[in-house]
Amino acid sequence: MLSNIKPSLAISLLLLLFAMPKQTKAQEVLENYIREGLQNNLVVQQKNVSLEKAMYSLKIANSYFLPSLDFNSSYNHGEGGRSIALPVGDLLNPVYATLNELVQQNDFPQIENVNQQFFPQNFLDAHVRASMPLFNRDLYYNKSIQQHQLQLQEYEVKVYERELVKDIKTAYFNYLSATEAIKIYESAMALVNKNVEVNQALLKNGRGLPASVLRAESELENVRAQLQDARNAEQNAGRYFNFLLNREQSSPIIVADELTAGLEKDALSRIALKLDTSEIQQREELDMLRTAELINHTVVNMNQSFWMPKLNAFADLGVQAENMNWNSNSRYFLVGLSMDIPIYQGRRNHYNIKQSQLDLKNTQLSLNHTTQQLQMAADVALNNLNTAYQNRQAAQKRLKSAQSYFRLIERGYTEGTNSLIEFIDARNQLTSAQLQLSISTYKVLSAMAEYERESGAYPLY
Template sequence: MKYLLLLFALPIFGQKSVLDEYVATAFQQNITLQQKSIQVEKAMIALKTAQSLYQPSVAFQGGYQSGEGGRSIAFPVGDLLNPVYSTLNALTKSTAFPQIANVETNFFPRDFYDVKVQTTMPLYNKDISYNKQIQEQTLSLQREDVSLYKRELVKQIKTAYYNYLLSLGLVKVYENSLNLALEGKKVNEKLLANGKGLPAYLLRSDSEIATIQAQIAEAVKQNQSAQYYFNFLLNRELRAEIRIDFEVEKAIAGVYAVTPGVREELSLLSKSINIQETVLKMNESFYLPKLNGFVNLGSQATLNNISSKSGYYFFGLQMDIPIFSGKRNLYKVKQTQLDIASAKNALDLSTKQFNMATEIAQKNVQSSIVSFQASTKSYEAAAAYLRLIEKGYKEGVSTYLETVDARNQWMNAQINYQLKQFNVLIAAAAYEREAASYPL
């Protein structure tokens, strides 16, 4: 009756069990979990990228240009200055002022270079700050997604392990039944040899043995399938040996009340709302200016005219202030507000659904415990009945058909006991998943 006292039940073990060790192995080796861990690393890199936008950008730029022909412009310097130079020569009675020709210059430069180191840095840009917050929240979201998969993986591993132990137990039940059937056949053969048995009993024994052998073959197949699936979850070789040093009775007896945790699904929805609220703030700040500064340090001249005067510096500020964009920014704000309202409704609905699922899972644990208790009594009664019938058959009090029926009852009661026993643990694993109580 001790199980009836365990409401809000869930199996928890004081010491780390073999099943907990398998869970820890799966956390390290499961392929899907490894893929999700990669997504976390990518989100971390994206955050570092967002943080780097605060830092200045430095780049080396260089250019060389040279050409001839094309458009040109004429400068009539000769026509303008030659009359003046002639007058000056006449006044000074010298040739100090020679005549000069008009100049025609092409637009293309000849052997012109420009090399510089350009440094740019954002001085005021709220988008960078909001983008950093979004990347931080996205990283937290990815980590929560990993925890969500871990919790689901725990349930799958426990259920698969329990199914493996169950299938292994069923094989043993059928093997024990086969041994009893073979022993029954020997008894019939002795009775027939002594003139007390019937040939029909031997035929019935052979039929019973063949039926049990077929059941053993099916149970072995189910056991192999359970073994393959369990090892698949752990990303191990499918035929790898599975430890069975797990105390089922102690696990059931160790069921006691726990405090449900916070489901990762709800945390994911909350974090998603936080991201959308940050996006809303960023969209609402569209009217704020963006200010950048830049500094260029370089040198420019023609290749045949390089000197100390070729070096230069050039700095400045750039400001961008939006004025009109056809109300597109306002539409984005409204759209984000609607997305937030929808996400909050989804969070409220999911909270109610998960609470209901937790309540149902809790009730399933309680009912599975009651069913297990009933199966225990049925199994004990069937075992006692079989002993009495077999004793009576050997003494000639019971018929062979009663013996076969007693063996079938005993086998079915043992099978039902095995099923109900592991149903308690499987239901507890499901409740553990719904209550989000397994320590990750």
């Protein structure tokens, strides 16, 4: 990438790097705005909410490894339906009658046959159940997936934060460009006003022409309209900048002294340090895809281990009673193990494996494709930055020429050797050159912000 930059440009950038101070007031102003935006922006807050939800999802996944304790109770009462006849009377009454004859007493009463229903009557069962998984591979896979999902949300927050940093910088530079345009048009207004006054004085003294006065006044109205457009652009740029920072749209925006020069030197020094695009591999977008690849790989492993048994243990401690007849026999405990092993499910598990393998392959292809896209975007951004810098160098030369030409025409117009049309044309060239230099300067800074975004060079807090 260094070979794409002209030697003179590279030397200039390095000289700027060693000549600039470590931290300027302009940098502090912009960095404070970036911190404010990262803290207060509504979309960042929404992303952080999603991140917090992912943290709780991981905690939920961890909770499945711990024992669970539940209280269960049921009351049942029913009549009718199926029943079973127990002929206890027919079986025992002859025996009881014989015994009564032997003892000459009626100690053994006659009993009725029993018809026992299947439905319980006034039956209450209340117990506490403790359960715990002893072996379940799905729980481990689920925990791993939730950990990767948490990382995914962290990367997503950083992706938007990088985009927000670029937007804040660009919006700030647009605001400064509009502010600079107002100053340029105000300066032009002063020149045009002076020209109107001169022409009016000449006409009053009989040395000027009414057409010259009208032409000067028309030019004044033209500059006044351009000044109003610049003020509207400044207001709109300020509203958008405050919107990114989640502030009141009418909030004042700080412009430090020598802000343009300070930021430009900082931007160009960063270019000199970031000529290589090797940091592309550190982009959060690629980390997101790598994490998604790990998630899909975990899903494949989980689907492939469908045949592994799931073993759980439980213990119940409770009471059972009919018709609320509580006694020592009502209390009970019950312990047990349960195991689940799938045998045949219509090849559903096999299809799940194939589907998850295709998801994994698709993620790998997306990773390769996105890597190439990000590399291309960084190269394009660096080329745009170099072009913006060269355009600014040309704009500086045009401004010097326009200033010299205007001074000559202004002197000649004052002395009467140049016409009003030539004066207006020279003034327009000067204003246009000033605007072009201002615009090209902020385009360099905006291009730097874009390159920082595409190369992942900006250090997030």
